[in-house]
Amino acid sequence: MTGMNTEDPVPVDPQLASALAARAKMERLLAAPTPFANDDGSPIPEVTAAITATGLPRHEYMHGVVAALTATRVIVPVAAHALTDSTGAATSHAVHANDASRDAATLAVDLPDGHIALPVFTSAAAMSAWRDDVRPVPVDPHRAAAVACEHTDQLWVLDPGTLDLRVPRPAVVALAGGEDWIPSWASDVIQSEVRAQLETVDGVTGVAFAPGETSELRVFIRVDASQGMPAVAAALDGCQRIMVNPAWGELIDTIELCPIPA
Secondary structure, three states: OOOOOOOOOOOOOHHHHHHHHHHHHHHHHHHOOOOOOOOOOOOOHHHHHHHOOOOOOHHHHHHHHHHHHHOOOEEEEEEOOOEEOOOOOEEOOOOOOOOHHHHHHHHOEEOOOOOEEEEEEOOHHHHHHHOOOEEEEEEOHHHHHHHHHHHOOOOEEEOOOOOOEEEOHHHHHHHHOOOOOOOHHHOHHHHHHHHHHHOOOOOEEEEEEEEOOOOOEEEEEEEOOOOOHHHHHHHHHHHHHHHOOHHHHHOOOOEEEEEEEO
């Protein structure tokens, strides 16, 4: 008779097994060939120049940052260990092999305005300043934008924890579609559509545009004041109802309405 092993198998902790499986998947992801295999996570000079050009007007600054990011790679975070839920308990976390951007969506950031954004970084050092329990993975910005559109509110937050720069939704949407971002303050097509809708409001006699100081687009509305302030208030209310339509979201990030009684 052959000998038999009568010892019971050692039970494996499910949380440990899940964490080990996730780590193994992450190691395969990081070992997989990528266009950025030799990227050491250092800041890219063109991007650094763009984000430090804070003396520019807001609209020029943001346009320059987006252009610089589009032409290079960005870095997204991949969880290095099992994550925890809101109670602090360990949860399983499966890395999406060959798609670090999708994995980064599990680490989406809550913005002060209530929106959710994909965390995107300019360097490994910037990511380490944010969290030391994630690993940097360089990715194509178009893929990171596509994931932001699928899994967040179509937003990036650049270098959260240090720069905390909210990248405009229309820029992320354009990048996800492989298109150049034309800001609303530079787009005749967008301005023509806005003008056509606002000029349907009783009392509006003219519409003009400029880059915003605290928003993407400033809209000047000339309102006929000859019928008194109640009529002016009604016209402005009509304009506001038009501009809060969510359909503008992929075309214009934020808007300032500037009435000019005439």
